[in-house]
Amino acid sequence: MVLAGGMLLTMLLTAQANEAREIVLKANDMVNLASMEMNATLKIYDAKGNVRIRKVKDVTRTFNEIVKTKITFLSPADVAGTTMLIYDYKAKDDDMWIYLPSMRNTRRIVSSDKGKNFMGSEFSNADMSKPNPDDYTYSVLGSKNYSGKDCWMVESICKTEAIADGCGYSRKISYIEKSTSLTHRMEFFNADNILFKVMTFNEYKKMADGYFACYMEIKNLANGRRSEMVVDVLKSGSDLNETSFSAVNLGK
């Protein structure tokens, strides 16, 4: 009797975990990052409310399962033309190059840490790329109405400490709209289970092969800083060929 009860409970839990994973995978698939072009404004606020504004052009295409992203600064003037090229591999650390127009020179920069801040903002590099679903265990915490939308609250816990160190948090709770599978809010918790970052997604735009949030905001509760990413122009797909995504052609 006890054994049967235990088995039933295990089955229920497994089914629930599978359901949570499915919800997250579907939510990930709703967002298209594989091929697109956009112009965006990144606003970086410090704790006192001072703002630093960066305008960038971001082009992403996927070649042979390698997501290649080219980010070019449009403003401010002193960094305009500075271009960053990132190769996001599934199985190994990213490759990163930078072209500095003042030196007319491309240099490789090495950084394996996805938990690092994205372009000096409160967004991390991990926030800007699709997570590997196998890095987490999932569970549905329940349902919640968030901004008038009926959402699942799905918890993703990093499977290992190394994964947690890499992405900069140990667990997160995603608010995924039941009807659309779009994520509207993410809450990030540190190893002491303290909520330290909240990221919100707004103004989803439907594209040919998915959705993209044109307004993202992240608040760091620990240091009082926040950042906004506003997409000014968004285009699905990109005409740039693979040669344009090579380090040697960065300054051209």
Place this chain on the structure above:
Amino acid sequence: MKHDLFIVRHRKWFIFFPLVITVLMLIPLVKARVNTNLMDYLPDDIASKINLDKLEQQFGKYDPVMVIFECEDVLQPITLERIRMLDKVFNRSDKIEKVLSVYELKYIRNVEGSMLVDPVVKRIPESAESCESLRLEIKDNPLVYNLLVSKDFTCTLMLLNPVETCSDKELVELIRQTLKDTPGEERVYVGGLPTLRYDIQRIAIRDILILMPLGLFIMLLTLYFSFRERKGVLLPFSIVCMSIVVAMGLMPLLGFDFSLIAVLVPVMMIAIANNYGVHLMTRYQELNVIHPRWGMKRIVNESVKKLFMPIILTALTTIVGVLGLLSHVMIPPRQMGIVTSAGIFFALLTSLTFMPAVMSGVKKGKASKHFNETPNDLIGKFLSWAGRVVTGNPRTVIAVFTLFVVLSGIGMTRLKVTINQDEMMPVNNPLRQSVALLNQQFGGTKSLSVLFEGDIKSPEVLQAMDRFGSDVKKIPEVSNVTSLATVIRTMSKAMNKPEDAFYNKIPDDRDAIAQYIELYTMSGDPSDFEQMVDFDYTRSVVTVQFRANIYKSYKKTESAIQQLASDIPYCTLIAGQSQIEKELADAVITGQISSLLFALIAIILLLWLIFRSLRAGLMGSIPLVVSLVCTFGLMGWFGLQLDIATSLLSSIAIGLGVDYTIHLFWRMNHELLHGKSWNDAITYTLRTTGRGIAINAFSVMVGFAVLLFSGLTILKAFGFLIIFSLLLCLLCALILIPALLKLGQPTFLFIPSKYQTD
């Protein structure tokens, strides 16, 4: 009955009121706050504090705890693993805003054409080769070598800056507990100002809890051995207890925090507040011997009448001396001056009211043997000897004192002022050991921040910053200079090959600098720059670290840095905790001088007024001058430095020390006016009033002696020095002054004082 004093007639009221006041003064003590932050001891409007405030408004408060790990080689895996675990725990803590360690600071370098920005220690080396290559990397890193890792690799530092809401107690206890939970073979020293403040607070509270009862107990013993009579013990004791409550209760009542030197308030009360009662008790015992048939009330009446004026005058001089502290630059000495003088005033009032009121209602004791012609106790024998020496060889006495003063006085030329707050702690305290290590193994404990204002990304400003850094490094005491220019230079080395034009230099192009900075924020952590440059790149800080353990060397280094900064138009401010420490030292010097002059002049004027002779004023100040010259000379000879506590010495010594001379003059005047010869007057005065003076002085010294059990070195030193200076005042009053009187035979002692009651 009608001849009885008003106090004796209405004795119940004079017993009741002081007790009620004492009970009422206990109430504010509930609200008492302890503040051991030395920086708060200076007024807010002093230049160094204003400068630091300006800097902290721009760059946030940086007041970290320093944890030093010491072992044979800090790069050994076991040590690096321990530091990694601690780094992780501290980074997770919501009480710590920023952790700086070898796992946080960056190593920017060029590897096969790539710029690498990684933590100094990214992985724990697994082989001897990888360990040696890490060693070479650290040696090559100007942001870490000699700053976070010592040159011989035996020490490494971790800096933990708290969030603003975290108290010193929470922070230090968290760090100490975490270190305990993560044990290792390394010797660990926890230092930094939060630790110093927390430890001083703990010791100061412990001191109050231990020293006060100890002082009271020792005082009880002293009174017992002096008077061997229950009322002789309990009455002065109760006056001391009441005065302590009044003085301490007054602090929260007036909105004063308990500072580090507030520990001295109860000790001073123990030492001073029984003075007046002791004199009354001595006179009572003397009259009991001379007039064995007199009743208690008559003895009390006579004692109060005879001693009323000298007691008031001695209390007044003590109050004036202590009030000299009001001219001190620092806040706690001023507050101490106020509450201590209020406490002394209360002791004076109760000695002249409460004590006679109680005494008049109790039985008379047995006649004391101390006032016999041939005294057999130590004090009596000493006083008889002093009488013989002074009357027999006054010139020899003066010569011996002069020689002693000259020899001691030479030591004054060696007197130094401390600029190291850690020296308040005992030598074996981990905090002091951490300071010693910072001086031996790292770039020293002093640092100044030089603020540059302008377009920080412009080559002119950054190159000026770079040149300033190079020039400052030429000052011998300076060990490290870090600035945004250092980072840009390091990046230029990582981004370019040695043969490139951009290699190891600040670019001449503003855009190139902007792009370097942008690049860093992409590959490193943007918060790495927070301590160096403000958000909109209009202000940047150059940090200069140097070794300067003595005031003179600090002043020399600071003025050299100021001189270099004054040549650069972008340098707008120099600030730092070290600057406040120096201003604290300046305050110690000026406070010492101003309170000394104030007290000395006031005492001369008071004596002039009392004895209606300037000569009395000048002569009365001789013991004070002798005592202070010898005390400061002794400090010079023994290497004891002037600090916040010893800067109180002169006022307190003057206020207390002059009492002995006043009592002596008073009795001499009385005896001479009653026809005694100089020799008889001196011998008799020493045997009678001299006894009161000696008991009084010893009870004061014994009171201060409890400071020798303090956990704080500066209070121990203060205790030792105040005892020494009071001993000298006593010896001067009992030996030197009578010798000078015998030789000079001044006329002012023949003038009937208008304050004499008979």
